[in-house]
Amino acid sequence: MGFFERLKEGLSKTRRNFTDRIQELVGLSAAIDDDFLDELEMILLSADVGVKTTEKLIDAVRKAAKKKEISGTEDVIPFLKKYMAEMLADSGQRTRIGAKPTVILVVGVNGVGKTTTIGKLANYFTLFKYKVVLAAGDTFRAAAGEQLQIWGERAHCDVIRHAEGADPAAVVFDAMKAAIARKADILFIDTAGRLHNKANLMNELEKIHRIIKREIPEAPHETFLVLDATTGQNAINQAKVFMETAKVTGVVLTKLDGTAKGGVVVAIKEELGLPVKWIGVGEGIMDFRPFEPDKFVEALFDSGK
Structure with missing residues (x-):
């Protein structure tokens, strides 16, 4: 199964709660009126x-209907597909590997799949022949280091x-020191996922930043926030705190793959101004890829079997 098919399968719960309901609404509605827009809003x-x-x-949708850019309810889904893809697009989407090592800090609360994410990122980049080093910076969660070692x-x-x-x-x-000495291409740094209080979290991250910048002033080159779609x-x-x-x-x-609320992808970009860079649509090591807005929207709206 190709990644698009896995993506489509992974979005099945969201599609049932979102796309299928919109299609049903379109089929039952004669015009883009207030009732239609109220129902669409609830979906x-x-x-x-x-x-x-x-x-x-x-x-x-209301403005497009008024300007006759869309003439009937059957035009709403194609309009939403195009509009959402444009909303999700971001020039900063791609993870650029340039400096050697490129330092990527990974943050997020416990339970979101942070350590697993680092393992899958490491696997992805080693498949493309990058030399990767992992730092087990989460020393508080029991067995976090062992889990990262296995990955x-x-x-x-x-x-x-x-x-x-x-x-x-x-x-x-x-x-x-190890990443520099071993001429690594990428260093991924795991961090503790405790949201015990904002001040302590800030102090821990500031200390880590000082250590990083002492060796490479322009690092970290990226800071990925891992969020659980469910x-x-x-x-x-959570994102606002981080x-x-x-x-x-x-x-x-x-x-x-575990949520009916995959629309949060759009909310993250629009409300927080953050690009979604990577997505996980399954537990397998290959069910993890760079986020591509066009393919995401296509898979979200593709109800074909």
Whole structure:
């Protein structure tokens, strides 16, 4: 099964809650009137597209109908596909590997699949012949280091780790030195996922940033925020906290296959101004790819079997 088919399959729950309901609404409605737009609004909100984004989409449909750019309800789905793809597009979507090593900090709360995400990213880039080093900077969660070690072995890359409970900054220091000495192309740094309080989170990240910048002043080159798609709007709230405490450059959205609320992808981009860079649509090591807006929207609206 190709990735598009896995993406389409992974979005099946969202499609049933979103696209199929829109198609049903289109079939039952004679005109783009207030009743139609109210129903469409409820469908968008139930898929966690978000209030702000939903208002923008409804307003765009209303204006397009008024200007006769769309003449009937059957034109609404093609219009939404095009409009959503444009909303999701971002020049910063691509992960650029340039500096050697390119340092990528990975943040997010516990349970979102952060360590697994790093393992899958490591596997993806090693398949393209990049030399990757992993830093087990989450020294607080039991067995986080061991989990990352297993992923490192699967992806055939080095893992720098200390004992459980060690200072994360010390792990990062050793990892930076190792990545430079071993001429690595990419260094992924795992971090603790505790949202115990904002001040402590900020202090931990600032300390890690100081260590990184001491070795490579322009690093980290990327900071990925990992979010769990199944948490819907709560993912947006988590993102806001991390945007205040870390210079987040993009989002990795996991567990899209487990949610009926995949519209949160659009909300993340529109409400937070962050590009979605990577998505996970399954548990397999290959069910993880760079986010491509056109393919995402195509898979979301493709109800063909």
